[in-house]
Amino acid sequence: xxxxxxxxxxxxxxxxxxxxxxxxxxxxxxxxxxxxxxxxxxxxxxxxxxxxxxxxxxxxxxxxxxxxxxxxxxxxxxxxxxxxxxxxxxxxxxxxxxxxxxxxxxxxxxxxxxxxxxxxxxxxxxxxxxxxxxxxxxxxxxxxxxxxxxxxxx
Ligand code: FES
Numbered sequence: 001x002x003x004x005x006x007x008x009x010x011x012x013x014x015x016x017x018x019x020x021x022x023x024x025x026x027x028x029x030x031x032x033x034x035x036x037x038x039x040x041x042x043x044x045x046x047x048x049x050x051x052x053x054x055x056x057x058x059x060x061x062x063x064x065x066x067x068x069x070x071x072x073x074x075x076x077x078x079x080x081x082x083x084x085x086x087x088x089x090x091x092x093x094x095x096x097x098x099x100x101x102x103x104x105x106x107x108x109x110x111x112x113x114x115x116x117x118x119x120x121x122x123x124x125x126x127x128x129x130x131x132x133x134x135x136x137x138x139x140x141x142x143x144x145x146x147x148x149x150x151x152x153x154x
Contacts, residue, residue, distance in 0.1 A: 002045050006030050010049060020050040024057055028067050037068040065119060073108040075153045078119035078132040085121075088128040094118075096143045100150070113153065 002010070009030045013023040027046045032038055038046075038061060040054075047057040061067045068076070079094050094105075097116055101109050108115040122130050127139030138149060 002031070002049060003034070006034065007049070010046075014050070021052055024050050024052060024060055025064055025067070028057075028061055028064075032067060036074075037071050043069075065117075068115075071108075072115040073112050075113060075134055076115045076117060078117050078122070079105075080120070080122045080128070080130045080132075081118045082121040082125075084125035085129040090129040092143050093129050093131065093141055093146065096146055100147065114150075 010023065010027045013026040013030070014020045017023050024046065027050055028038055028043075031042050031046055035042065043057055043061065044054045047054045050057070058069075061069060077097065079090065079097065081090055081094070098104055101114055101116060103109055103114070103116055105116055105118050119132070122132055122137065124130050124137065124139055129141050130137065130139045131141060132138070133149070133153060138145075
């Protein structure tokens with residue numbers, strides 16, 4: 001069930017766009033902020049609130065890769081695997097994370113600390129390779145920097 005605060009925040013988003021449906025992604029983000037991911041039940045609640053069917057909203061949610069439809073760890077690592085990062089050696093970054101965290105794409109560490117996901121271009125190709133942890137963007141990455149970066153996230 002949506003909380004009063006979530007409804008208030010969603011109402012604000014709806015007031016900024018032509019129809020409630022146009023605010024559906026922002027509404028999902030608001031709910032995801034509280035519980036970390038979007039369960040089937042939450043999807044249904046949000047769909048009802050913005051006047052969409054759960055199936056319609058689910059198709060939007062699964063298309064938008066920052067809406068998580070399964071539980072994720074406390075921190076989500078998004079590794080850019082698009083062309084520039086690929087040319088600049090993102091595979092070394094990915095492989096180091098695989099080894100360090102003992103997981104592959106789509107998995108969460110046993111302690112629930114990190115979930116690792118591939119992501120298309122993060123929009124900072126001139127500083128490739130790049131990755132994002134939660135809302136923090138890391139650019140010009142080297143394998144050597146990674147361990148120090150991960151320490152910041154508990
Ligand atoms: S290709 Fe990686 S940031 Fe654009």
